[in-house]
Amino acid sequence: xxxLKSIGGALxxxxxxxxxxxxxxxxxxxxxxxxxxxxTIAWVIRGGMITLGAVLWIVGFxxxxx
Numbered sequence: 152x153x154x155l156k157s158i159g160g161a162l163x164x165x166x167x168x169x170x171x172x173x174x175x176x177x178x179x180x181x182x183x184x185x186x187x188x189x190x191t192i193a194w195v196i197r198g199g200m201i202t203l204g205a206v207l208w209i210v211g212f213x214x215x216x217x
Contacts, residue, residue: 152214159207166200173197 169182173193178186185193 152211155207155211155214157211159204159209159211162200162204163208164204166197166204169197169200 165179165182169179169185172178185196
């Protein structure tokens with residue numbers, strides 16, 4: 152289940168990075184589309200990426216442990 156950890160880590164990284172970059176008027180090229188639907192939906196997508204990434208990382212970590 153190392154794949155879950157790596158996918159979860161990537162989602163978490165890009166979600167947090169997107170939030171940080173948003174405040175300095177930049178964005179990851181791969182995530183430029185999130186702002187097309189307005190601020191509310193963009194924040195929901197970023198938060199969802201962080202939440203899903205954290206859950207996948209935790210599940211992957213737990214499955215490796217036991």
